[in-house]
Amino acid sequence: MRILAIRGENLASLEGAFEISLAEGPLAQAGVFAICGATGAGKSTLLDAMCLALFDTAPRLNGRGRSRVGREDGDQLTLTDPRSLLRKGAGAGHAEVEFEGADGRVYRARWEARRARKRADGNLQPSTMTLLDVAAEKPLGDKKTEVKQAVERALGLTFDQFRRSVLLAQGDFAAFLDADPKERADLLERMTGTEIYGVISMEAHARLSEERRRLDALEQRVGEMRPLAETERAQLEGQREGLLHRRAEDQLSAANAAHAVRWHAELAGLMREEREALDAHRAVERQLALAETKRAELAAVEAALPLAPVVDAADRAARLLAQRVERETQSKAAHGESARAAAAAA
Incomplete structure (x- = not known):
């Protein structure tokens, strides 16, 4: 200001x-x-x-x-x-x-x-x-x-703070000196622009109080802890060694179990592949049997191929014979009709 x-x-x-x-x-x-x-x-x-x-x-x-002054009529x-x-x-x-x-x-x-x-x-x-x-x-x-x-x-600033700090009128310097320490410090901070240091001081004090509280709590916990006797410590060391040995055994057992699990998994995979191979083999055998039947039929066909001309000639002779028999039958029928017609005419 x-x-x-x-x-x-x-x-x-x-x-x-x-x-x-x-x-x-x-x-x-x-x-x-x-x-x-x-x-x-x-x-x-x-x-x-x-x-x-x-x-x-x-x-x-x-x-x-509160005395009043002025004209009585004014x-x-x-x-x-x-x-x-x-x-x-x-x-x-x-x-x-x-x-x-x-x-x-x-x-x-x-x-x-x-x-x-x-x-x-x-x-x-x-x-x-x-x-x-x-x-x-x-x-x-x-x-x-x-x-x-x-x-x-x-x-x-309020008026009271203003007249105690910025304006020290006649006889009012004592008012600044008579102010309580907190108000005097507040006035000095406002005049010098050092309010930030007051805030920092309060935060530092609060931090110090918190750290002291935490330190007291830690010291109390340390005081509650008592050192172990030699026999108790030796007993605990023995238990620790036993637990370490047991942990090593457990780790070895776990490794063996993991190996066994992998072996069984691989065996199951091989058995599955074997079953699949057998199924494929059976399918091939069925296809071979079917092919063998067809091959025998094909061989019979191939063996009959040389007789094809004879069979064709026999077929043609049979057709010619059938045609001839049919013509003779028709001719006889026509002759019979003619004879009946002549007899009727006579």
Whole structure:
């Protein structure tokens, strides 16, 4: 977080508009500078303007009590009301701060107070606050409470933390020293940007606690273990030797069993192949027997081939004889018909 500019108008002892730029000009290069002036010159008012713009309050307003001041026929303000910092006789006033937030963005916070119609004798109106993201030109928050929350998020500090760390007003340095160690450490981390080291420290502490717990558990287990007596150790060694010998025997038996399994598997395969070969042999024998029958038939056919011409001649003679007998039968029948016809005619 870094303050870039403080502006205002008609606040407390500062009449009219005023502005201090901390991001340019001589103050931009100054590592340390002092605000000097006579009593009432407005030194504290500059700090009040910064707090008004950011938090709607100022360190000098704390602890003033609830007493009211003002005209009996007009405004009656408590001493803690930030509008009491509006300069007497002014119709309106404001405070404005530009700052670089914890996220590196530039913001402009503004607080305004005015009287009705901005007349010096007008009634005081409620104060207003705005917060603007300068680069995005985007207002953050609508209501005053929302704006205050947005300012705290942008700064990374509450008003109480701000006035104890960034702003140590008159007599407030003791507030930083009187803060409890945890709050003081938190403020220092926020100011220096070393929050990461706090996180690392907490993680390291948690890791150390866990490792110590594990070490204690291991030491407890070691304490629960007692060394064996010589007789017990010798007995266990003997059992170990016996188990090793038995394991060797079991491994040999397993190897023999595996060999036997392989032998039986091979035997079963050979027997299967033998059965298949026998089946194939029987099939071949059946085919040979069938072929032998066909061969005998073929031999008989071949032996009869020389008689084929004789058989053909006998067949032709038989056909000729049958034809001749048929013609003679037909001729006799025709002659008989003719004789019967002649007899009938006579």
